Amino acid sequence: MLNLLTSTQIRQADSHTISKDQISSIDLMETAAVAFTDIFTNQYPQKSTSISIYCGTGNNGGDGLAIARQLKQRGYSAISVKIARFTDKASPEFDANLKRLAEVDVAPVEIKNDNFEGENAVVVIDALLGTGLSRPVEGYYRALIEFLNKIPAKIVSVDIPSGFCCEDHIDPKAAVIHSDLTITFQLPKINFFFPESGAAINRFEIADIGLDEEFLAGQDSHFKLIRREDVQKILRPRKQFSHKGTFGHGLIVAGSDQTMGAALLCAEACMQTGAGLTTACIPPQGLAGLNARIPEIMAIIRERSFTFTDLEKYNAIAAGPGLGYSEETVKLIKDMVLKSQVPLVIDADALNMLSQRLEWLKKLPDYSILTPHMKEFDRLFGQHNTWWGRVETAKKKAAENQLIIVLKNRYTFIVMPDGKVCINPTGSPSMSTGGMGDVLTGMIVSFLAQGYEPKDAAILGTYIHGYCGENYPGYICPPSALVKNIPIKISEIMGENWL
Numbered sequence: 315m316l317n318l319l320t321s322t323q324i325r326q327a328d329s330h331t332i333s334k335d336q337i338s339s340i341d342l343m344e345t346a347a348v349a350f351t352d353i354f355t356n357q358y359p360q361k362s363t364s365i366s367i368y369c370g371t372g373n374n375g376g377d378g379l380a381i382a383r384q385l386k387q388r389g390y391s392a393i394s395v396k397i398a399r400f401t402d403k404a405s406p407e408f409d410a411n412l413k414r415l416a417e418v419d420v421a422p423v424e425i426k427n428d429n430f431e432g433e434n435a436v437v438v439i440d441a442l443l444g445t446g447l448s449r450p451v452e453g454y455y456r457a458l459i460e461f462l463n464k465i466p467a468k469i470v471s472v473d474i475p476s477g478f479c480c481e482d483h484i485d486p487k488a489a490v491i492h493s494d495l496t497i498t499f500q501l502p503k504i505n506f507f508f509p510e511s512g513a514a515i516n517r518f519e520i521a522d523i524g525l526d527e528e529f530l531a532g533q534d535s536h537f538k539l540i541r542r543e544d545v546q547k548i549l550r551p552r553k554q555f556s557h558k559g560t561f562g563h564g565l566i567v568a569g570s571d572q573t574m575g576a577a578l579l580c581a582e583a584c585m586q587t588g589a590g591l592t593t594a595c596i597p598p599q600g601l602a603g604l605n606a607r608i609p610e611i612m613a614i615i616r617e618r619s620f621t622f623t624d625l626e627k628y629n630a631i632a633a634g635p636g637l638g639y640s641e642e643t644v645k646l647i648k649d650m651v652l653k654s655q656v657p658l659v660i661d662a663d664a665l666n667m668l669s670q671r672l673e674w675l676k677k678l679p680d681y682s683i684l685t686p687h688m689k690e691f692d693r694l695f696g697q698h699n700t701w702w703g704r705v706e707t708a709k710k711k712a713a714e715n716q717l718i719i720v721l722k723n724r725y726t727f728i729v730m731p732d733g734k735v736c737i738n739p740t741g742s743p744s745m746s747t748g749g750m751g752d753v754l755t756g757m758i759v760s761f762l763a764q765g766y767e768p769k770d771a772a773i774l775g776t777y778i779h780g781y782c783g784e785n786y787p788g789y790i791c792p793p794s795a796l797v798k799n800i801p802i803k804i805s806e807i808m809g810e811n812w813l
C-alpha cells in the first residue's frame with residue numbers, strides 16, 4: 315500500500331532527502347520544476363500557448379519561477395510571470411530563482427494589491443501557495459484566488475491548488491483555486507481523496523521528485539492507497555485439483571416482493587466473483603426470476619416466520635440488498651446476527667435496521683463488514699458535516715466494535731479495526747447507478763466465502779468492483795453488465811499467473 319503523508323511529513327521527507335542525497339533545497343526545487351514541466355508540456359505541447367504563471371513568495375512561488383525558466387528554455391514563447399508581492403517575506407529559494415529568471419529574459423510583473431488587470435492567457439499556472447499554507451487565505455490572496463477562479467483560462471496548480479488544505483477537515487467556505495489539473499509532488503495528498511476536494515481538483519497527476527522512498531514508506535500514517543500490486547499479492551491463483559467446495563458457500567439474504575433485482579445482482583456478483591456455491595435466501599415471488607436469470611444460484615425460500623436452521627453450512631453471509639424493512643425482515647436479521655458464527659456483510663436495509671438497534675453492533679461476529687454509503691453512515695453514526703469527520707468516526711466505531719467499515723464514495727474508504735484507512739483508487743462516475751452497491755456486497759461476500767481474510771475480502775471486492783466499472787466501455791456502466799465482466803477482469807489483474 316502507498317503511504318499517504320501529511321504536509322509536515324512531506325516537508326520532513328524533503329529535508330531527509332536533501333541531507334541523504336547531499337543536495338541543496340534549490341536542487342530539489344529544480345528537480346520539482348523539471349518534473350512539473352515534463353507533465354505540463356505533455357498536456358500543453360503547443361509552444362505558442364499563452365501561459366501566465368502566478369507566483370507567491372515562498373517555495374511554491376519559487377517552483378513557479380523555475381517552471382517559467384524551464385518553459386522558456388523549452389521554446390515556449392508566450393510566458394508571463396506575475397508575482398503576488400503581498401508581503402515583504404520571501405524564501406531564499408524564491409529569491410535565487412528570481413535571479414535565475416533574468417537569464418531567460420523574463421521580466422516578472424509585481425502585483426502589490428487587488429487591482430488585477432484583465433488576464434487573457436489560455437493557461438494559468440498557479441504557484442501562489444503550496445503546502446506551506448498555515449491559515450485560511452484572506453486579503454489580497456483571497457481576492458486574487460477569486461479573480462483567477464472567474465477567468466476562462468485553464469488553471470494548472472503547482473503541487474496543490476493554492477489555499478487547499480492537504481489533510482483534516484475541508485472548509486467549504488475557504489478560498490481555494492479551482493484547478494483543472496493539479497501536478498503534485500511525489501505523493502497524492504490525503505485530502506485529494508475526500509469528496510469536498512472535488513471543486514478544487516478536477517484531476518491530479520503525480521510528479522516524482524526523487525524523495526527517499528524508504529523514508530516515505532517508513533512514516534507513520536493511517537492513510538494507505540491501495541495499488542494494483544497490493545491486490546495482485548492478495549489474489550490467489552486457483553489450484554488444479556480444486557473443486558466447488560474449495561471456494562466456499564456464500565449465503566445472500568436479500569430481496570423482497572418489489573425489490574428482487576438487488577438480490578439477483580448481489581447473488582450473481584457472488585457467483586461471478588468465484589464462490590464455489592451461492593445460495594439466495596429470497597421471498598417466494600423471487601424464485602422464478604432467480605432461476606431464469608442465474609441458474610447457478612440455489613435458493614432458500616423465505617416463507618412467513620422463516621428462521622435459519624443451518625447457518626453453519628455457509629462460509630460467509632451477506633444481508634440487506636433489497637431486503638425491505640418490515641417486522642418480518644427485522645426478525646430475520648436479528649436471528650441471523652445472533653446465530654451467525656461467520657463474519658457478515660451488512661448492507662442497505664440491514665444497515666438501516668442496525669441504525670435503529672446499535673446494540674447489535676457488538677453482537678456481530680468480529681470483522682463483520684458494513685458497507686454504508688454516506689446517508690446510511692450518518693443514519694448509523696450521526697450527522698456529519700465533513701467527510702474527514704465521518705472517517706474519524708468510522709475509525710472509532712471500527713475499533714470499538716471490531717468491524718470493517720467500507721465507507722463508499724468516489725474513493726471508497728475501507729476503515730479497519732486497527733485504525734488503518736485503505737483508500738480505493740478505482741471506479742468512475744459511470745458507476746453512479748442504483749444496483750452498484752448490491753454488486754459490491756456480492757463481491758465482498760464471495761471473497762469471504764472463498765476463505766480470504768475479511769480485510770482482504772473488503773480490499774479485493776472494492777478494488778475489483780471499481781476496476782470493472784472504470785474499464786467498462788460505456789458512458790454509464792449498468793451493474794448487470796459489470797457482473798458479467800468480473801471473472802475476466804480478475805484474471806486481467808492477476809496477469810499470466812491467474813491459473
Ligand SMILES: NC(=O)C1=CN([C@@H]2O[C@H](COP(=O)(O)OP(=O)(O)OC[C@H]3O[C@@H](n4cnc5c(N)ncnc54)[C@H](O)[C@@H]3O)[C@@H](O)[C@H]2O)[C@H](O)CC1
Nearest residue numbers: 343346372373374443444445446447448449450451473499
Ligand atoms: N517535497 C516537495 O513536495 C517539495 C515542495 N516544494 C514546494 O514547496 C512548497 C511549500 O513551500 P513553503 O515555502 O513551505 O510554503 P508555500 O510556498 O506553500 O507558502 C508560502 C508562504 O506563505 C505564507 N502563508 C501560509 N499560509 C498563508 C495564507 N493563508 N495567506 C498568505 N500567506 C500564507 C507562509 O509564510 C508560507 O511560508 C510546496 O508546495 C512545493 O511547491 C519544493 O519546491 C520542492 C520539494
Ligand SMILES: [K+]
Nearest residue numbers: 440443474476
Ligand atoms: K499552488
